[in-house]
Amino acid sequence: MKNSKHILFVHYGENWIRGSEQCLLNLIQHINKNDYTPFLWTNNKTLHIKVKNLGFCSKLSKFLILFGWKSPRFNFLLWKKQIDFAKKYIFDKNIDLVHVNSAAPCQWMIFPAKSMNVPMITQLHSDYSVYERTTLGLHLSPKIIAVSKAITNQLISDGYPKDRLFVIPNGIDINHLRKSIKIDIKSNLYLPKNSFIFTTIGSLIYRKGIDRIIIAIDRLILKYPYIHLIVIGDGPQNKKLRELTNHLNLQNHIHFIGNKKNPQKWLLDTNAFVLGSRKEAFGLVIIEAALAAVPIIVPNEGGIPEIITHRKNGFLYKNSGIQPLMKTMQYIIENPKLALNIGIEAKKYVLKNHSITYNTKQFETIYKQTIEENYSKKIYFWKIFYPLKTFFFNKFKLMKKYVL
Structure with a gap:
């Protein structure tokens, strides 16, 4: 007889360890291994290997998303086999919660979870478009x-129950x-x-x-020729960003150093952390920078x-164009002592609110509650179309505004 509850974590993503993957690894x-035993099912080989190396059970598979981002998009037979495998895995591993x-x-786990x-x-970990909220069936999920x-x-606007x-x-992981x-x-x-x-x-x-940060550096460098930007990370725009750097003749001021296993080492010796995101749901790197007690510049x-909170534990700028970011x-350059004090406040905030211990306890509370109540109602497929209702309602309001 097992003493702990078995939790199946199902993760879809690219073959890397970034925000959502790192959060899952931390969790x-x-x-608490006395209360919960984790299992992983994923298409991410890197994540799969890391979890296996940690000593936990992990299954690596290719995932098919109907109407998704990659081919094949319409293979219902493979999608059905995916559901069947999930049912078998839940049964074999005696899973208590997905x-x-x-x-x-x-999109597919709602069916085996319901049937079992x-x-x-x-x-x-991020916002999803109307199309994605519809095709992925987010409104069929019992809890989010x-x-x-x-x-x-957006989910609330669609009509997803707040409770x-x-x-x-x-x-x-602060320690x-x-x-x-x-x-x-x-x-x-x-x-x-x-x-x-x-x-x-x-x-x-x-x-x-x-690119916005690079352009901001270009505009600031005439007045402050001693500024530099360290870029930690990699991705499909690497070549394009380097070309922009060369075009602006900033090779001696913009430094691409690639991915680092422990970017915290670099944050500890920086004057300020800056984020140029056009969209950002949360930003794990923000709290990592805060833990380094450096001034934080981020979009609102x-x-x-x-x-x-602006000028309390960081600096928010209006997320439009380059000028607000540059200013x-x-x-920060002209007020380093004030900025540093605000960086110290950021660290205090993170220590209180964003430790992995506090985060994990919140999940464990919801796990316990969910397993005990075993919320299981009939699946109403028409709820899939809730996002479309919101979309057309907003379109109607916009048309009415300009027509009238």
Whole structure:
């Protein structure tokens, strides 16, 4: 007879360890093993290997999403086999609860969970479009946990029940990061002693807005020739961002250093952390930067204002164009002591609100409640179309505004 409850984590994603993957790893590592035993089913080979190396059971599969982003998009037979495998896996591993990490697996996991009478929770790390909310069947999920309140807004507008929506902000392993020993950036990159260093961390993709930070540096450098930008990360826009850097003749001021296993080492020796995201649901790197007690410059976007209060524990800029970002960076350069004090306040806030221990306890509370109540109602497929109702209602309001 088993003593702990078995939780199946189902994750769909690219073959990397970034925000949602790291949050899942943190949860699997820190969950109370006396009460819960984690199992993973994923299409992410890197995540699969990491979980196996941690000593937990993990299954690697190719996932098919109907009407999704990659081919095949319409193979109903393979999709049905995916559901059948999930049923068998739930039975074989004696699963007590399914935790879907990201929206995509919700599309098929809702059916085996329902047929096997196993409760299910869907965790969302970002916003999803009307098309995605519809085709992934988010409104069929019995419960949804979001990493920020901002993510819940569209679901509530669609008509998703508020009493089945929960917000659990991301947490970080504070004790692990505290062991980080800072890197001497100036010595490592041969920078002048008077350099003022901005650091940004993230995937090199359009949404992260690294190009906006580079352009801001270009506009500031005439007045502040000693500023530098460290770019930690990699991605499909790497070449394009380097070309932009060369075009602006900023090779000696923009430093691409790739992915780092422990970017905290670099944050500890930076003058300010800056984020250029065009869209951001939460931003795990923000709380990592806060733990380093550095001034934080971030857009007033998505769930970020739920973490950062302007001029209290960071600096928010209006998320439009380059000018607001540039002016905020300039303010940090000219007011380093004030900025540093605000960075210290950011660290205090993170220590209180975003530890992985606090984060995990919140999940465990919901797990316990969900397993005990075993919320299982009939699936009403028409709920899939809730997002379309919102879409057409908003379109109608917009037309009415301009016509009348």
